[in-house]
Amino acid sequence: MAKKIDEEALGEAYNRALALEKAGDVDAAVAAYEEVLAIDPDDHGGAAVRIAAMGRGETPVRAPDAYVETLFDQHAEVFEDVLVEQLGYHVPMLVRQRLQALKLGPFKRLLDLGCGTGLTGGALRDLCADMTGLDLSEKMVEVAHEKDLYETLFVAEVEDFLDDNDEEAFDIITATDVLPYLGALEPLFFGAAENLTPGGLFIFSSETLPEETLAGRAYMVGPHQRFAHADAYVKERLAATGFELVEISDINVRMEDGQPTPGHLVIARYIG
DSSP: OOOOOOOHHHHHHHHHHHHHHHHHHHHHHHHHHHHHHOOOOOOTTTTHHHHHHTSSSSSOSSHHHHHHHHHHHTTTTTHHHIIIITTOEEEEEEHHHHHHHTTOOOEHHHHHHHHOOTTTHHHHGGGEEEEEEEESOOOHHHHHHTTOOOSSEOOOOOOHHHHHHHHHHHHEEEETTTTGGGGGGGGHHHHHHHEEEEEEEEEEEEEEEOHHHHHHHHHEEOOOOOOEEEEHHHHHHHTTTTTEEEEEEEEEEEEEEEEEEEEEEEEEEEEO
């Protein structure tokens, strides 16, 4: 039986932490976020990620499931409008453009990890015979379902699904806007390899930060509470998991406070 959360105490501590963070009082903000975590160990508000974004504490290996689920459930109805219209997010169309430019496809079975409302599914629908989508947010999956793009949809956490899935392998797996919620990439890459046919493609976007900011780290939580990954780390993990790099492109993932978010679009082939 889950312990009932004291919502009032949680809200008070979280609002106090946000105000302290905004005021630049890092020590007090961290202490307040630690109080939030004590009240809500599942971390629906992403306190651990916020602490890491301020350069304190251990960098989590991924954003807490409860946080990602809450974040996207809250924004499901307005998600596309905000992401595409306001933040200039066009990664799914970039994926389509690169596949066509490289003359890759058509595909039999696509797995769209973190499918959200189906932006990538919509961009690639005519290139794939059978499409499976999954997302941690039930509300996102409901929106995707209404579009009737996917043959199959699951509400699941990406790494858990890849670990448990024993259905027929896929010949293409996409993960657009998934890596910003993951730190360590081994479970994702290993899981993708396990679920791909030999020669199958794994396509994903990642965000990055300047080398001097990363300071030798494989990944870190950036200023907007999203994980950034070092280019070298991504390449090294892919190679270690049986992938060869087809192409890595520098892209602007989205706009944030009027500034571009630098990142990469990666196309890798599973060679085992």
